[in-house]
Amino acid sequence: MNLNANPNIPEEVRAVAADGTQLRYALMEIAREMDDVIALGRGDPDLDTPPHIVEAAKAAIRDGRANPTPVKGMDDLRAAIAAHMRQVNGLPVGADNVMVTTGGQEGLFLAIQALIDPGDEILVPDPRYSSYDDAIQRAGGVMVAVPTNREDAFNLEAEAVEAAITPASKALLIVTPSNPTAGIVTEDRARAIADVAIRHNLIVIVDEIYGKIVYEPWRHFSIGSLPGMAERAITLDAFSKSYAMTGWRCGYVAAPANVIDAMARVKQVTTGPVATVSQWAGLAAITGPQDCVSEYLNIYTERRAVLLDGLDRMGFSYGEPRGGLFVWADSSSTGIHAAELSYLLLKEGRVLIFPGTAFGDQWREYVRITMLEPIDTLKEAVDRMLPVLERYRL
Amino acid sequence: MLFPQTLSRSLAQRVTSLDEPRSPIANMPSLPASVIEAAASALDRGETHYTDRPGIPEFRAWVAHHMRERYRVSVDPAEVTITCGSTEARFVCMTLLAAPGSSVLCPGDSSRIRGAAHLVGTSIVDAFRDDISLLYIRPDDYRETSIELLQRAEETDWWIVYDLSFAKTLAPFHPAQNPKLASRVVTINSLSESMAGWRLGWMAGSEMALRLRASKQAITICTTAVSQWAGLEWARTQL
Numbered sequence: 149m150n151l152n153a154n155p156n157i158p159e160e161v162r163a164v165a166a167d168g169t170q171l172r173y174a175l176m177e178i179a180r181e182m183d184d185v186i187a188l189g190r191g192d193p194d195l196d197t198p199p200h201i202v203e204a205a206k207a208a209i210r211d212g213r214a215n216p217t218p219v220k221g222m223d224d225l226r227a228a229i230a231a232h233m234r235q236v237n238g239l240p241v242g243a244d245n246v247m248v249t250t251g252g253q254e255g256l257f258l259a260i261q262a263l264i265d266p267g268d269e270i271l272v273p274d275p276r277y278s279s280y281d282d283a284i285q286r287a288g289g290v291m292v293a294v295p296t297n298r299e300d301a302f303n304l305e306a307e308a309v310e311a312a313i314t315p316a317s318k319a320l321l322i323v324t325p326s327n328p329t330a331g332i333v334t335e336d337r338a339r340a341i342a343d344v345a346i347r348h349n350l351i352v353i354v355d356e357i358y359g360k361i362v363y364e365p366w367r368h369f370s371i372g373s374l375p376g377m378a379e380r381a382i383t384l385d386a387f388s389k390s391y392a393m394t395g396w397r398c399g400y401v402a403a404p405a406n407v408i409d410a411m412a413r414v415k416q417v418t419t420g421p422v423a424t425v426s427q428w429a430g431l432a433a434i435t436g437p438q439d440c441v442s443e444y445l446n447i448y449t450e451r452r453a454v455l456l457d458g459l460d461r462m463g464f465s466y467g468e469p470r471g472g473l474f475v476w477a478d479s480s481s482t483g484i485h486a487a488e489l490s491y492l493l494l495k496e497g498r499v500l501i502f503p504g505t506a507f508g509d510q511w512r513e514y515v516r517i518t519m520l521e522p523i524d525t526l527k528e529a530v531d532r533m534l535p536v537l538e539r540y541r542l
Numbered sequence: 543m544l545f546p547q548t549l550s551r552s553l554a555q556r557v558t559s560l561d562e563p564r565s566p567i568a569n570m571p572s573l574p575a576s577v578i579e580a581a582a583s584a585l586d587r588g589e590t591h592y593t594d595r596p597g598i599p600e601f602r603a604w605v606a607h608h609m610r611e612r613y614r615v616s617v618d619p620a621e622v623t624i625t626c627g628s629t630e631a632r633f634v635c636m637t638l639l640a641a642p643g644s645s646v647l648c649p650g651d652s653s654r655i656r657g658a659a660h661l662v663g664t665s666i667v668d669a670f671r672d673d674i675s676l677l678y679i680r681p682d683d684y685r686e687t688s689i690e691l692l693q694r695a696e697e698t699d700w701w702i703v704y705d706l707s708f709a710k711t712l713a714p715f716h717p718a719q720n721p722k723l724a725s726r727v728v729t730i731n732s733l734s735e736s737m738a739g740w741r742l743g744w745m746a747g748s749e750m751a752l753r754l755r756a757s758k759q760a761i762t763i764c765t766t767a768v769s770q771w772a773g774l775e776w777a778r779t780q781l
Contacts, residue, residue, distance in 0.1 A: 206585055209581050240544075261557065287556075379546045379548065395766065413561065413668050417560065419630045423740055471759075
């Protein structure tokens, strides 16, 4: 579907929607100037950081435990993360294999700087989390798209990975559960992909930031736990989503020790250590009671059902969202380009969603909608969007 | 159990010659009670989410006010980005303002930009040459040399980074006071002398301000929320 295809769309909308990738940020700026917008765009959990984590941070502040830490992070936190990743993810890692990062996004930036030389190819499933483009481009890396599809719930196929490999291929980047598709790489697929990675000596960088948010009956699986993967897997995670801690900017990476050393050298001259108070919060999160994680998952499960019901009413279809905080919905039934549709829904419906074009140029018939508002608000968002769709639908 | 020590493939060339990380600064001074309470209050208010990408508006407004009051330099708060210490600000500036293959002219201590320059692929030089894209100066540099280079900058298209972090000289001199240069000057500063563990810095000004902000966001999205509230209180009461 092309821009200008729908004669019902005002010229003003066409002008704004022309730059699909940047539109995500433009929409957020527009929304900021509007009143009473329901924000279903950015992936910032509306839920609060659990009280025991906040109290641990406050205690650290009041006790004067805020001095800067080594750039890899506090020793206790690195050891606790390693223990957690051994127990929960099955990764064969110790504290030397872990560093603390300023959120998950920085983890990817550091890994790319440490691993990718100009001209190296990195395989990236399509659609992709386009915020990672910058990190790859800074290093001179070349992104090679690996297709996924709705009929397969955007699960990654080993055959598709292998078909994209060239002599210049150095790494595969997986995000599971995926942002934006909410698909997961299932265990059987992960095993097949690991075989490919080992045969072609590929590094596998896997972002598991939504790994604790997977819906029944599905299960998260860490590809780094498989035999032969320890020396080639870089596993990224963060406290941001699972523990509702986006503003603390605290994530972590598990990798072979020489990669951690290299990433630390980069971090030293690019951002420095993570804020100490955030590390104390992270330590409380990972060593404290985990009830909050399952409690939040239950909340998201209920919201997901409400949102999917609303999308059915709107005439949108979707691959099964198996994890994460989004629904990646096919909006082609509207006959409206996704960029124009997102702008219309914001300006006339006061609902902020992101166009698929923000996650790959060809995703003009898809939108990404978050479930990061209470159920009543999600229902109201659907009620606001329905009349806009009726007004402009072809 | 043996844990993996070595990746199955080679590391990127750029990391092989980077220095080992330094030991962290120890024995930071105690924070005033009002700063501790500002941080605790922010957490009680639920300031645990992403902030505005460039930083909380109150802090950016304070930075603009501070530059006007201390240096008589006018910067719009929209041209201010709060960063993870001055380290992130320096790296972002190097990324956008120093073209790969060009030179960064640094007449004084270059230790704080050496690593970032290496990652970006620029050389640091201490004397004029033809391929300079960025002039990096600090208040502690020999003043006459800085003034001479700034005069030369008027005839060039150099970007100028004025790094106030850890400066011992507090004179009100500022290169952006020169209207011929103001749109090309980025000011960097931080609270790291007093609050190093909170990771707070900023970059302010220049016609590249919005691109600098976007570049920071691509690395760390925003700066730690509670740090910004604590730093705001420190700045308001101590500077």
